[in-house]
Amino acid sequence: MTAAWITSSGAHPPSPAPDGRPVGVVEVVDLNGLRNIEFGDTEDELTRRGILRSDVDACGPALTGHDAISPIFVDDRLVLLWLDDATRTPQGITTGIPIEEVRARFPSARELDAPQGMHRFDGLIARQGDRAYLFLHDGYAVRKIIAGYADWAQRLFHEGHSPC
Template identity: 85%
Template structure:
């Protein structure tokens, strides 16, 4: 099986703007993807539409208009999005929200324990069909959110990938 190709976040926008929107505007990711980016899209499709960029100084391609979100591709298909702090779920969950709120909004979320003696975070996997949110947390608050195909989110957790 092909290992996930993990890419990083891109350059920061000019002061006063974030992805062409005023600072403070939060982007929403659902289990289909982001605006103009869907799970299952190919690298070629996103490049042709001008969304996938490799011309900036980052650890891999980035998504135009989604500079803090890192795409993860497997076999040329978008399988996961490693979300930036300015992105939230439709349920209002962002990095920094208390874990208790995630558990309340996703009562059937599966607890994932980070391996002992590592610097990795524990997780909550909130699965809906073949898609999921993976909420990494420090026991108190969400530190990162990954969204996409559930099997790839769980694999990412167990293998310990990061966006760079």
């Protein structure tokens, strides 16, 4: 595939990031978590492994090598990952995709209506066991994706929290 990319573009493939991933590669977050990061991991464990850092200019702890993903911890446990534009689900859902495609790929997903008078997006929650994807949308396209424990995703939607 790299050879085809070089041949078709006439350019060199992207240089790897410090953690070995090619730059510009969209990361995949599933309902277990992210490569080397699982829901339920503790802040201490992730810090010890060099995956979590708090010395950055961010609104909370950040994941080393995963700038497009914000972790949300409750009682020292990773419960949710707040995804940015450079991430997707294994089903190919990313921000900007039409909400109808989400409904087609997750037919049992449940609609969540944002409270009236609030400047918040409606939601679509696709639950699988105790885990879920929460797709925040404007009625036309996905604007934000949150993955993790279903109860915490639901609570985040109703209480209106963000990673900051």
